[in-house]
Amino acid sequence: MNASQALTKTRQFRNLLLSEHLQFICEAHNGLSAKIVQEAGFPGIWASGLSISAQFGVRDNNEASWTQVLEDLEFMSDATRIPILLDGDTGYGNFNNMQRLIRKLEQRNIAAVCIEDKLFPKTNSFLKGDAQPLADMQEFCGKIKAGKDAQTDPDFCLIARVEAFICGWGLAEALRRAEAYHQAGADGILIHSALSVPDEILAFKREWGNRCPVVIVPTKYYATPTDVFRQHGFSMVIWANHMLRAAVASMQKTARALKESEHLLSIEDKVAPVSEIFRLQNAAELLEAEERYLPRGAEGTSAVVLAASRGQELGELTEDQPKTMVKVQGVPILSHIVDAYNAVGIKDILVVRGYKKEAVDLPNLTYIDNLEFAETGELASLSQALQSRKGRFQPTIVSYGDVLFNKYIPQALCQEQDDCVIFVDSNWRDQSSYARLGGFAECSVPNSRKAFNAKIYLKQLGKTVPEESIHGVWMGFLKLSSSAASQVNDLLLNMLADPANRRAGIPQLLQELLKRDVPVRVLYTVGHWLDVNSLEDVVQAGNF
Structure with missing residues (x-):
């Protein structure tokens, strides 16, 4: 067992957030993708609201209930040893809903949650973001305080996501809100931008300095060299939805090939063997457990x-x-x-x-x-x-x-x-x-x-x-x-x-x-x- 495995998931995540080095976590949306992210070597997982809702086949507008998200998270948590940061949208309601969410996340061994300062039900930031209203700042601060008061694990982290740039409010409002959320108890700030260049988030980081850790999601400004993020002292980068998008592209290609060819030879050598699925499911562990716990019964008869x-x-x-x-x-x-x-x-x-x-x-x-x-x-x-x-x-x-x-x-x-x-x-x-x-x-x-x-x-x-x-x-x-x-x-x-x-x-x-x-x-x-x-x-x- 390595050092990270000996730590709780909440402590692992807090160490990542406070690390002197830039850290990277990757999106997953179910138990299988979470395990794949872990095996790739990532130290943490981003449970993306967009990806979780998409794999359910619904919109990223809180159409999947928070209890359905919790159930999905439980499978992800059980499948992995590394910490999970939940994209908690707006907290699924007011301060009372926020407190109940924190308690349920801790029960499922989720390490952290990120909430955004928009209105419930949320709308994805990349869909007419400048037309979306921001939440009342003081009400959102109350939600942060309520969440921190509800946690029982001192290492559990709450990240406040500032949507001021998304909604077109500019740098001053982004800084004002980030400071208020920091004072309310947020363990980190996620500053979000829909621009194809990192200008907004770099401007924010220069003004913000090192008040508390800053997390970014470079989905739109993906061409930016990673060293730029290191030079500006960001704490964490989230690769936010790429596992889902890769899976969708592969499934579409496979479905088209099967429809056109009407036989499996067209795709069999291009997909994972069934044995790999069994390995990811840890089927061998069940076989070993059957040896220990089940009567011999008909085996070998x-x-x-x-x-x-x-x-x-x-x-x-x-x-x-x-x-x-x-x-x-x-x-x-x-x-x-x-x-x-x-x-x-x-x-x-x-x-x-x-x-x-x-x-x-x-x-x-x-x-x-x-x-x-x-x-x-x-x-x-x-x-x-x-x-x-x-x-x-x-x-x-x-x-x-x-x-x-x-x-x-x-x-x-x-x-x-x-x-x-x-x-x-x-x-x-x-x-x-x-x-x-x-x-x-x-x-x-x-x-x-x-x-x-x-x-x-x-x-x-x-x-x-x-x-x-x-x-x-x-x-x-x-x-x-x-x-x-x-x-x-x-x-x-x-x-x-x-x-x-x-x-x-x-x-x-x-x-x-x-x-x-x-x-x-x-x-x-x-x-x-x-x-x-x-x-x-x-x-x-x-x-x-």
């Missing part, structure tokens, strides 16, 4: 969807497509499955195809084809899927291509740290038809309030579990950790070497894991899923 079978029980619906592509609510079952995984952040999804594999063609999925789907079962498909990941195993959720589910299911599976985790629906008496998925489950503890915080494990699974021992029905979901995926990959190769397991399903895998004393964690639920196993199920799925 993949899914395997077993969808090789036809689903002959659906009759004509699966003559030309597998069951996973049967439409529910206008889209294939597989789309619903993918959406549920995507909703919790699982994007790496591998689908094992078989029957009418060419019909399974949803985008952004990885496909593995079980060409022997007619003679093999789920274990063969799962083995092919895991074999394709060999050497780069990761946490994996295995599910079926004909089971719809709420995103709560994969979300809960991802949050568990156990190597092997399954879901069991304890409402098994209403789910007896789903026993085809693998039968009934006996668990270490039945589903109850007492089991809410307990770790529950599978004891046995199958269609022959005695009714008095049944705690639920397995729902067709299996989550494997990275190490478990590797172990299951090896186990499947051994199991499939036995011809008797050629048509075996995942229930046989779970039974084998239990035989080897591998703990299989159980999560209970009631509902949140639907096995599409008949034409009636297809109809019911429309309301899932």
Whole structure:
């Protein structure tokens, strides 16, 4: 951290204002432009009233309310470490409005405000300036005093902007007003001129001397060498609206090019890459914060969807497509499955195809084809899927291509740290038809309030579990950790070497894991899923 970063923003600005050297600050009008100004090396920011109103698409006549300006300032302040001087127009009202403005600026860590001695609502100085009336000098002095009385930070600065030259009153009036504002407590004077030469502001500075810091805005007399300002002892130069004007010119050029060419090649190499926008937004900080504060959840988790079978029980619906592509609510079952995984952040999804594999063609999925789907079962498909990941195993959720589910299911599976985790629906008496998925489950503890915080494990699974021992029905979901995926990959190769397991399903895998004393964690639920196993199920799925 450098010295300026250790100082408050108000102290930084006061040091700039009182510096023995000429200082420069640059206009910004939102958080992004403010950060760009900071990165360019400027020690301070001018929050231009013209630019802020323009980026809202309204006139510089107080058409943007002062609360809208405050909201914009808050984003600018949060995005930067350097001080901001607000172009506060006329203070947005009388002395009472001025005091409230100062309090709100301090709350948002704004270092200073500049107010001009014209009437509210203000008119931009470069629009018929000589026809604009000046504020009553004593009333404006009262506004300055009220603002200084309202501040709680002694380093907060109030700059009084003298518009006498703009309104055609001449040097004498400019000096008279500047002295009155200085005596009222202004920390600096901004002397403004609409001439294309610096004659007025140089004449003012010669007469004014060094009573207090003098700030200038050389927008109109831009050809004046900067050394002239140094030689005359000015304190600060404001580059007042050039960030906005540069942005407008670039956007106009880009819009015209896109309209004429109708393709992005005409402009892509002339605009900032999206990665630069992310950098300015500090997207990396959010990613780091997610690592610290968010549960690991689905990050790094993949899914395997077993969808090789036809689903002959659906009759004509699966003559030309597998069951996973049967439409529910206008889209294939597989789309619903993918959406549920995507909703919790699982994007790496591998689908094992078989029957009418060419019909399974949803985008952004990885496909593995079980060409022997007619003679093999789920274990063969799962083995092919895991074999394709060999050497780069990761946490994996295995599910079926004909089971719809709420995103709560994969979300809960991802949050568990156990190597092997399954879901069991304890409402098994209403789910007896789903026993085809693998039968009934006996668990270490039945589903109850007492089991809410307990770790529950599978004891046995199958269609022959005695009714008095049944705690639920397995729902067709299996989550494997990275190490478990590797172990299951090896186990499947051994199991499939036995011809008797050629048509075996995942229930046989779970039974084998239990035989080897591998703990299989159980999560209970009631509902949140639907096995599409008949034409009636297809109809019911429309309301899932």
